[in-house]
Amino acid sequence: MSELAEELRRELDRYSPGGKLPSSRALVERFRVSPVTVSRALAQLSAEGLVITRPGAGAFRARPRATETAAGDTSWQEVALSADGAAELVPRTVDASGVTVSLAAPPPGVLEFNGGYLHPSLQPERAMAAALARAGRRPGAWGRPPLEGLPELREWFARGIGGAVTAAEVLIAAGGQAALATALRALAQPGAPVLVESPTYPGMLALARAAGLRPAPVPVDAEGVRPDLLADAFRASGARVFVCQPLFQNPTGAVLAPARRAEVLRIAREAGAFVVEDDFVRRLVHADAGPLPRPLAADDPDGVVVHVGSLTKATSPSFRVSALAARGPVLERLRAIQVVDSFFVPRPLQEAALELVGAPAWPRHLRTIAGELQARRTAMTSALALHLPELALPHVPSGGYHLWLRLPDGADESALAAAALRAGVALTPGRPYFSAEPPAAHVRLSFAAVAGTGEITEGVRRLRAACDEVL
Template sequence: MYDGSSTAHLVEALRTALNRYSVGEKLPSSRALVRQYEVSPVTVARAIAALVAEGLVTSRPGAGVFKANRAERGVPGDVSWQEVALSADAGARGVDAAGVLATLTAPPAEVVDLNGGYLHTSLQPERALAAALARAGRRPGAWSRPPVEGLPELRSWFARDIGGSLDGGDVLVTAGGQTALTTALRALAVPGAPVLVESPTYPGLLAVARAAGLRPVPVPVDADGVRTDLLADAFAATRARLFVCQPLFQNPTGTVLAPVRRAEVVRIAHTAGAFVVEDDFARRLVHADAPPLPPPLAADDPDGVVVHVRSLTKVTSPSLRIGALTARGPALERLRATQIVDSFFVPRPLQETALELVGSPAWARHLRTLAVALRDRRTALLGALADLRPQWTPYGGYHLWLRLPDGTDEQAVVAAALREGVAVTPGGSYFTAEAPGPYLRLSYVSTAHPEDGGHRLRRALR
């Protein structure tokens, strides 16, 4: 008698049992499988769905489940010709997702994840999301086609959330922050052009820029954010028309752009005839002990220099891929046209769910709870690291930027950490070229116990 209860175990048992069936033969009923394997009806339904997805069985409503006739795979074809075809323009439009995949790949269950970039399930507002999704599905027209720019109510909410004199007409709803960055870079720069980026910076930005055929040019960051003296020099040397930055809780350093530099960034770009793409990804990841936050650059920019990007994904769930692009003037129409060509529009049920979520009392409660949890997890990880101190202690975001001693092989450290049961991110992928030294980025949101990962990392570094 089978005594397991998980879907995975039942799927494996049914795969084995199928060897005794002929093609087209009917499997026992769901009720019989519940009794035979002593599992719940939900587990049986999920196992059958998994077997249907694998092509092992077919399900006929009202008739039952039957063993499928799986066609034998033919002789593999010769795809070697693709190597030539794909390399024809690789120099102009290479796509390297390694830096992004490093933070998207989930480690084994026994490994503490200090690598990921999304909230652990214990931090996600799952009940509020489920309730919002259910209410959204009952909204009139929830499954009809939305306006290509996004639902007017959601656009207006984003405009109010950003602040300043923006209104809903300045906002495009996007499928998350990464999509918004992709649209901005493709719309505002031509292939082969330079694009100024902070150094170090988010690997996903570098991947997007290179995939669009752009040439990332680094501008160093210090404790006060991007160095504006070097930013002016970079604009003069490259004649770039685009600078991408994260003024608030920069990834990976956690720095905040100093007040004296905020107006300078916009002024320098305006003088150069360039746009500033402000990636405001971490504004709702503020910690409970943070001082008052500065407003977005876009809120103080009447001249349309700043193109603003923000997202609900980081603060809720990786599956709520809802973001916004904000711009003034002709740039907005260029962004709109690029987004329409790429993806038409963002699915309406997701937009309706986002509206239900941010309009509910649960939204403010979630933000307050999350702020406390982020502060506590950052503090716990810092305590576990002891003398391994980051360059700067952040008051928002979800990561620490750790400088290793000169001469340290950061890849060897990453491997040693994994052997100790903790996944960390090497710093090299955050630089456009050779890194000035060895670094690690440590995330404290993707695991329930970041302090455990900190202890394991210390053991790996002994």
């Protein structure tokens, strides 16, 4: 579609403003594409204001826009926004750079080792489309849903968490990022410290800082967060919140060791603190992984854990359906903040989620991506061992979609990222994953956002050229 839109864009100068373009049938025959492709290309040009489509009449070149008025003066906002944080202990600065690096599409021809979602070929597009179509025909699908979410969807998430968690303790949210934002706002006041794993997900650090919180790092090793250092951090900081990813942690891929699970909950309980469990990739387990540990929330009768789980990573970045689970008075606070912020998750999307996870295609999809992710991980680790042995890989995860690599001492990860982009591969520098000074330079490489193992092998070859340039 993009190629056809570009070709039509170049040909617009042949037509005077208001002039009629060739018919859709003529474009289909000329470019040997489907009617759907022609329709989408014209819709793209219409969205850009270059053409006007009139049902039954055809497509016409748009007339030039009238000269736009002079831009307004928004410089006053610099004073207003800085004054807003003058009285706060921690100004609510918002830095989205650590998030946008995994959301922005790379330039054409650049391989995407920095992506945070499944490649379209791995997404269940047909199953999602069918689920959306069926959802739209459900009785009441376009009405207002319960504020907490559809009961059947809450029950499905509760069963997935396990233990004694019930549907009454689950809220449906609009994706994991929104659920984390709600949890942080509910559990900590502006200016308060919040304990975070180090390294950790940059999007969570951005959320915390935007809420005026002070992230305090707790180191992670191959077995997850270290309980001794977690206890020290609670005592030193007085924090009442700890955010963690016990399963396939981002970026290290670590899984919290069985012996540490109860210890983490005990330490938090004794500190009078909550644990926010970001269970973001439970459905991206690899085919060679053993049995997964239950979520921390399943072993927590005391309401210490606020659990966040999502469908997004296993489906599509636009399928933003997640769950918040909590026990006790905090549940009402979470509910109130979510209602004030966004009212509710649109009912058609909730109905589509129910249709998707209840369809026979859903378990087949999970089995497919389990095998694909294992194959991609193996391809990347093998290529790295062959072409880049100087990059240390301390842990090979059996779930998730990325690898965490330590660079040689003295290496400049920003320079490497720039050289890699010039060589045709986009990667993620490690610095945004640390809330304080990092102990060494790192990069994160994703193997899920590319088209297949061939692109992984080629991407590592290009990375070798970048390393030769700067290391």
